[in-house]
Amino acid sequence: MEPAPVDVVVIGAGQAGLSAAYHLRRRGFVPVDAPGDDDDPTGTFVVLDADAAPGGAWQHRWASLRMATVNGIHELPGHPVPAADPSAASRDVLPAYFADYEQRFELRVRRPVTVSAVRRADDDPDGDLVVETDRGRWRARWVINATGTWRRPFWPHYPGQERFAGRQLHVHDYVSAEEFAGERVVIVGAGISAIQLLDEISRVADTFWVTRREVDWDAGDFDTAARIAAIAGVEERVRRGLPPGSVISVTGQHWTPWARAARDRGVLVRHPMFTAVEEHGVRMPDGSFEPADVILWATGFRADIAHLAPLGLRTAAGGIRVADGRAIDEPRLFLIGYGPSQSTVGANRAGRAAVRAIMTDIARRPAERAPEEADVGAA
Template sequence: MEPAAVDVVVIGAGQAGLSAAYHLQRRGFAPAQRSTGAAPTFLVLDANPGPGGAWQHRWPSLRMATVNGIHELPGFAVPPADPVAASRDILPAYFADYEERFALDVLRPVNVKGVRRVDDDPRGRLLVETDGGAWTAQYVINATGTWTRPFRPHYPGQERFRGRQLHVADYVSAEEFRAQRVVVVGAGVSAVQLLDEISHVADTFWVTRREPDWVEADFDIPARVAAIAGVEDRVRRGLPPGSVISVTGMHWTPWARAAEARGVLVRHPMFASIEEDGVRMPDGSFEPADVILWATGFRPALDHLSPLRLRTPEGGFRVENGRSIDEPRLFLIGYGPSQSTVGANRAGRDAVRAIMADRVALAA
């Protein structure tokens, strides 16, 4: 069966993908399912069973008052919500209302298997292959985020540990660790937030590879601009994006302050190895553990782009202003500097602006 042809395929219906779809529609594109043949078309593919992006998978104890970086989707504000309501209850419903309000016609669940060039023509089409069919497109806007690729580092002896190991992506609530000893690994926002939460019901032991660089100043607009600039430089050179924290240092959050006030925000160096009942520290001492919680972040979910052969020897993609430098028909949004919700909104808008500029130039 011949692949169906559309003008733009958007892969992913999280914040970045829905932003791109909204701006495509505002610029005169129509969902392919509603096409009458007059307007250019777009198609949004999403691997999740329902709306909400990564929010539908967050742990139940993540409340609206404590989520890090909610930002409304363009054209429709987040509805008022009880601060103690679970984000996984409020935000997926908001995303679902958004898709319906703007008739974005997201296809799901659809898993993208590969994106490849149809031929050698640099102005030709890209082929998007999925478990639900295939489409060709003049442009692909990739907005697959990171949630499906939790990073679990390997440490000597890991397979011998008799306790439980889990990643933040698997976390449900602190109650499952009550009265146990939990080693929390990682220096990011989630690590500190869960350290604070778990330490109310369990004995916690916090380890990081590097000493956290605590920054007293607020994470204000200049700090955010500096962080984005640092990540932008990395992705332009084809380096893995890294985390914002690696650029800005750790800013104090309410949960970090709370953990410090209770005396549980005590950082230890990373353990050297894992044993049956705990971890061996660099100085040879032993720390018992029932649980190891890997709060070690996520990696971009981009394996489906492998047929394009864009990954650099350093492991990244060369991207400038959200567009692949080596394959201009491809946009990577929600990647690198646009990974925040605010950045994802802007990246979706900017990708559509670039597509419109191309179309004008080709028509001239």
């Protein structure tokens, strides 16, 4: 069956994807299955999301992550985050907010839809891209990829890891501190999640915190200005085709409330990274042994972009060259929620910038194909 035609495919309905869809709506685009919404639409779009429900990664966060401790919530464009009890679980409040947002702006997200590949329809550099999914194919003039990182937790490998008799888990699979009560937990990582969970778990368990490098503590607060500075710091990396890296690697760690709480209780004690994992603990660089019941890997995530492999955009360094949210080597593709737009405020800005660039393309290159009757039920 032929791919269903559409002007823009948005892949992912987290912060970045919904921001892009909102700005498409504002610019006169309509969902592909609702052309009657506008007598003279700018074009059509479709949003494809792999999750079964709205909320992006927020619906998967651990239950103890409260609204008071969530780092960096930024409202979606055009609709503020509703007032919420600071003690409410973020995974309850924010998915409901996302669901309301989708309905309010008639974004008609299709889910669950898993994208398996994005490839060029032909050799024409001004031609279309084909998006292949488990529920049909789409042929688009532009693709806005907003798949984030949640589905790709990063697990570093250390000798002996497979011999550990206790439990190993990634932050991706963390539920609550109570499941470790009375145990000894080695927490690996220098990022925001590692510090949050160190503070939380150390209240019910014996914790031992390790990082690969000394933690560079920034005396300033991690406010909006600091986040914008972090975005700028990562931008040059992705322009050169390097892997994006983490915000912390650019800014250093900030003194958040949970970091101060852990410090004040005497548990914010950093140790060098262990050299090997043994059956009942870890071996330290000086040869000493630290027993452990649990190893929690708070080691971050990688960009979820394997479906873009057919485009052949990865550099030898392992990244994709991106400038202002657009793939330098494939201008029909935008990557938002990637690199400098990983933060929530950055994702909002990137969604707006991608749509603005599409509008510039339209102004420079009038639509070449006549309106087509799309068999939208095929996708």
